Amino acid sequence: MTSMGLLISIAGILSGAAPIMFGVIGETITERAGIINLSMNGTILLSAMVGFAAAFVTGSLFLGFLAGALLGGLVALVVAFSSIALKQSQVAVGFVLAVLCLNLSYFLGHAYISQNGPSLNVLPIPVLDKIPILGILFFRQDLMTYFSFVIIFLAWFWIYRTRPGLMLRGIGERPAAAYVRGANVNRLRYIYTFLGGAIAGLAGPTFSLDVKAGWAGQLSGLDGYGWIVLSIAIFGGWNPFRAAFGVYLFSFLQWLGLVLQPVLPNIPTQVLQVAPFPLMILTLLLVNIGDAEWVQRWLASLPEGTRRVMARILRALRASPPASLGVPFESE
Amino acid sequence: MKKNQWLKIGFQLAAIVLALLFTTLVLLMAGASPLQAYSNVLQGIFSSTADITNVLAAWVPLLLATAGVLITFAAGLWNIGIEGQIVLGAVFTTGALRLLQNSSLPGGWIIVIGFIAGLIGGAIWGALAGVLKTFGGVNEIFGGLGLNFVATAFALYLIIGPWGRPGIASTSGTLIFPTRLWLPTPLNVALSPWALGLGILAAILVYFLLRGTYFGLRLKAVGKNMRAAFLLGVPTWQYSMYAFLLCGALAGLAGAVQVTAVYHRLIPTISSGYGFLGLLVAMLINYQAVWAAPIALFYAALNIGGIQLPIMMKMDSSLSGVLQGILVLFVLMVEGARQQLFEKKE
């Protein structure tokens, strides 16, 4: 492969990662507020279908993306409502929605299979796209890929550098403390769940109107991406930068699978394509192992010096979730 | 209290009505006639003996999966990895059958060995999820998901690679097994009474296990309050592992049924979504094992009925999935609403 070809390939990794980025950033925001949205797999499929259908019918890409975002927000709201007002388990409702939305997407999308719809064009940024190497990687992408870059920074900035972002961290961490500081915890949770869901809802249309234009129903290959989004959100430690790293790592592994295909002819393409999924999920092992009780007991049996070092390492690896993740808030 | 009972039933009926309304709405959105769709589904279930036996045949793996997840739910676990456990069961069964298919053993014995292999395969996969959780602290939802993907990849690899059809390795599945390795169907329909018996037996055993044994009581304690159960003397991590093993075993049996009674070979989608569907059924019956059989039958019927839609109306059969999902969603939400409105706790 020529160096130009390599660069274009890598640029492809970045743009291919865009949908997952939206999913992961959106879910990171939702989980920061303390709500886990397990419906992601269904949401991505349904928003991809709805986005494509809307764009197809109206001819407007913008409406397609908007429809996807609104749908993502709506589904997330169902999870939030079921947890906050109805006190049902977020995991249960999220899981049911995952299955439901998947089936809805296949059923309602039936009519749109193999239709040709609008798709995003590459939008090179003048001047910047002439920069050697970086120009090809970052500035000759389409609009949604640019947005996927921007949203990482926006999310990070919001969470860590603004006043409302500070409160967001507060309601996820210890809603009772946020409450005594004047926060309307549940209203904020609704807002952030919708927002996170809407951003995640952009993931689907970014597939069906961009990365892999069109709707292919069960053959779209989108089934499973939602689960990977959820794992990367955990891997990312609820920090947009670390999450972005996870997204690009995953995309890179997928690309690697394709590239290694000719080198490993005995392994079917599908297997190499699927390989990054379990790899990402199994990295969760590293993230949580410090908390296991046998590890605590084993640590205690070590001599003091080694023990301090091991404890430091485990603590550095650990990604602690917002303490109130999944737990509904009661003010009385 | 009489009033409370009526209220509960009333709300549950409301949930069913809402689910039907929603599904009707979806049908209208797809431009189909709801009445026609429903009648097609019903016809797909009832109109002939073949249909009814198909429903019963689909009931078996679903019942096995549901029975399995009832055990893990009792232990407080979300065993999303059940899909992978079914796949591994199917893989092990296929492996056993392939090994023995040319031997002189009678077909019946080979099938029995195949089932045992399937049980072991599913149990191993379940144990893996259990180990990840107990020793690695990996939430069983995500550990299970990862293992699901690994299982699917593994099955794909076998189908295209070492177990591939000679000449044209295809993703549609391995070579079909000779009929002597098919689970016998003496009544000339697609349903094997052996499979049916197995499913019903599993449901009954799980019911008694959870309700009437000390094991079930300890499992429940672990599921409701692991810390307190530990202090009471229950070996908690062992019980969690038992739950994974048992559910994996039942899932493995479901996989074995899929191979020996339904597809007669290994295909990539051998689990057919029965794992997740089992989770839905368990949620719908509020984890009360006594309802597992009838509700699983209902959901199996929906699956079979839905097959008519692509044939008769050019629609996707996923409508059954829509109804199955929305029913659970509304039951959950309506139950939540009822509790909030009528059961004010202090």
Next chain:
Amino acid sequence: MNIELRHIHKYFGKVHANDDIVLNIPAGTIQGILGENGAGKSTLMKVLSGFIQADGGEILLDGKAVIIKSPADAIRYGIGMLHQDPLDFPPMTLLDNFLLGRAGGLFLDRKAATQNIRDLAGQFGFSLDPESYVDSLTVGERQQLEILRLLWLGARVLILDEPTTGISASQKDKLFETLRKLAKQGMTIIFVSHKLEDVEVLCHKVAVLTSGKLVGEAPAPFNAKKLVEMMFGKEISLGARRPLKPGAKVFELRDLAVEDVRLHLADINLEVNAGEVIGVAGMEGSGQGLFIRACAGLIRPVNGQVLVNNHDLTGYSYHVFKRNGVSFMPASRMEEGLVIGLTLTEHFVLAEEIQGLFIDGDKGRKLAEERIKSFNIRGTPMSTVESLSGGNQQRALLALLRNPLSLLLLEHPTRGLDIESAIYIWSKLKERCKQGTSILFISSDLEEILQYSDRVLVFFSGRVTPPLDVSTLTTEKLGELIGGMGWPESKNEARVHEKKPVA
């Protein structure tokens, strides 16, 4: 700001937590609110700070009736509350904790806030590093941060709920000095406590609550005896001591060292004989919890040995300890002791570790009936544990214990219970002692420690006294030790070792 509470009523179900409370608190006063656990002090303060709403009555601030619907309202009126466990955000920095909740623009002015913290801290002599994390602070330091934050928000009323639990003596002195300074500046301070000495030393006037009612008020200087009378209604007399007949050595700790994220206990030596009762006293968070769990095998020690009946069980799990006759009863009944959703029968059946496959319903019911009777539990075999009252839950926990036992480890056995239940629980425990069971119990109730222990261990900030014979202790002496004063310098004493937290 002047505060007037007029005829405040609050019900929790049938419990009349606040019964017609009428109280005037002028600006610049340090008002003490005294009362035992469950008297209604916390409830009243939660009403005033907007956390909950009163069912009747009104609140006047500077003569004007106000409605405080939420903590946000209270903050707007200038009422700030310091909770017993400060409601802060442990994984975040001091600076972020300080900023969170303060109104302002979109962006955070971290530099200005850092300066504010340093200035305010300097004013009161606190040493707080804005960049450090809250989970590395002691309780006293977290309180200091909260006070600074409330001041920064412009609080004119400061409510402190049991602020001296879990802080050192020097931190307490600093706190009181700060409060006096603030009162002189016109701040209204409400000091809620069940500790007589603190109220005596600090407050300008005191109100006593008992069972939801305001039973009396008094200005400084206070007559301690009269206050005690108002709180309890009668003199507390300690029962006659039964001389201990020492039995065989049942439990031994040799050079035990235990640690967790914050504390490191070391060089603990203890020998317990059959039938002995060892009381473990000290402020919460001084290390007793860690200690008792190490004795149970729930936590593995980093050094030393634990011997039960002369068997070395160091490093083994709790279930091994259980098989050797050690039982642990946790303080949090619902979180760790009982399983919500299971009936009494099911609990007893589980605890008995009955062998066999199928549940014997009759056997289980008989077992439950027998236990219910002998422990006087108000419930039926089919009652779920969450339907029982606190006292009955504690009796159920007690009834779950095996018989016979070598060592019984109790964490706060009578916390939150009424006097009748507490006395009953101890009568059952003393029965066990007569049969040869030794008891090791943690309590924050000095009377309880002095009344029932043969020997006492006092914890303070990760240090332990050697076992002290109870006949050498008085209430004052014990209180001093708990507060960090008067520690003997003896070779048996555990080393001081408050760890530097891993940031």
